[in-house]
Amino acid sequence: MQHSINVRSQHQHSIQIYKIIDTSQVMSSKIILRPAQRSDISDLALLGNAANANSVLHRRIAPSQDQSPVGHYQWRRNLVRLRFPAPDIRTIVAVNSSSGELLGQATWAIEGSDTALYKKWTGESTWADWLENKLISIERTWSRYFSDEFIDYRFLDQFLAAFTGNQRAQRPACLHCHLIVVKPDIQSKGVGRMLIDWGKELAVKEELPLFLESNLEATGFYDKIGFSRMNKDVVVSPDGQDSICIPAYVWEGKEREGRWLERDMEFDGEGERWKWKDAVLPK
Numbered sequence: 001m002q003h004s005i006n007v008r009s010q011h012q013h014s015i016q017i018y019k020i021i022d023t024s025q026v027m028s029s030k031i032i033l034r035p036a037q038r039s040d041i042s043d044l045a046l047l048g049n050a051a052n053a054n055s056v057l058h059r060r061i062a063p064s065q066d067q068s069p070v071g072h073y074q075w076r077r078n079l080v081r082l083r084f085p086a087p088d089i090r091t092i093v094a095v096n097s098s099s100g101e102l103l104g105q106a107t108w109a110i111e112g113s114d115t116a117l118y119k120k121w122t123g124e125s126t127w128a129d130w131l132e133n134k135l136i137s138i139e140r141t142w143s144r145y146f147s148d149e150f151i152d153y154r155f156l157d158q159f160l161a162a163f164t165g166n167q168r169a170q171r172p173a174c175l176h177c178h179l180i181v182v183k184p185d186i187q188s189k190g191v192g193r194m195l196i197d198w199g200k201e202l203a204v205k206e207e208l209p210l211f212l213e214s215n216l217e218a219t220g221f222y223d224k225i226g227f228s229r230m231n232k233d234v235v236v237s238p239d240g241q242d243s244i245c246i247p248a249y250v251w252e253g254k255e256r257e258g259r260w261l262e263r264d265m266e267f268d269g270e271g272e273r274w275k276w277k278d279a280v281l282p283k
């Protein structure tokens, strides 16, 4: 059974449900998709760390994470907290309907200030969100200098600078998946697909493409669920050590194929690669 309920703000306190999905064929209970609440922050932080434990990038950001589990958790928790007051970002979670256990999360950002969705989401933002954002940012700065000694901030700063620099290639208005993680012991059971399907439905409704950057470990997932790999991977070598490759993916959807993307005929590597059509890029 699929049951859609209106998309509403995570800034409100009552728990709304987007969808209830009967997964009895692969799991013993149903899964609920709903907006993340501030009461989920601890679980979201634990889940983020657990699911990224083997990611090459995260190992380089927090090389001694195993020796400082509490500090690592606190660092992640502050990152998670910042997503709640951000006006252009929404996080949804997949939850076991019987136990309430958090199984996965996806964070979406709307890019394109002239889109209806951007106006809607940012229009829901309040002065309290602004203040919360400032307070958490101050706390993060304090943590950086006084408690996060196991985070390699030098690497992180260089990585972000290189990544942002590389990203300057423009793209059209889109729904950008910033993050998706599924609890390690429940991966490959369809939860990731459900979280992405939520974004796909919203993207179709809002007439937007989906965009995301993948880590190398997850490219097989996006290939499987209908995403097109873009022609240029972002490759950064922040500290002169082994470079980190970050492929970019776009989803248009079958009915909208060719609206934003065209095949890059000059790509001479393995498989097909895609590029934005000139006409959709901002002038």
Ligand SMILES: CC(C)(COP(=O)(O)OP(=O)(O)OC[C@H]1O[C@@H](n2cnc3c(N)ncnc32)[C@H](O)[C@@H]1OP(=O)(O)O)[C@@H](O)C(=O)NCCC(=O)NCCS
Pocket: 051, 052, 179, 180, 181, 182, 183, 186, 187, 188, 189, 190, 191, 192, 193, 194, 213, 214, 215, 217, 218, 219, 220, 221, 224, 225
């Ligand atoms: C990547 C991730 C979100 C996928 O979620 P999931 O619940 O495991 O994925 P699903 O079960 O919905 O997978 C859908 C299909 O993709 C396949 N798949 C999932 N992860 C894959 C991977 N890393 N490589 C290749 N195929 C993968 C599944 O086997 C499934 O195939 P099927 O339709 O033939 O059964 C999850 O594995 C995860 O959290 N990984 C660690 C963190 C991470 O890498 N996040 C992505 C950051 S870009």
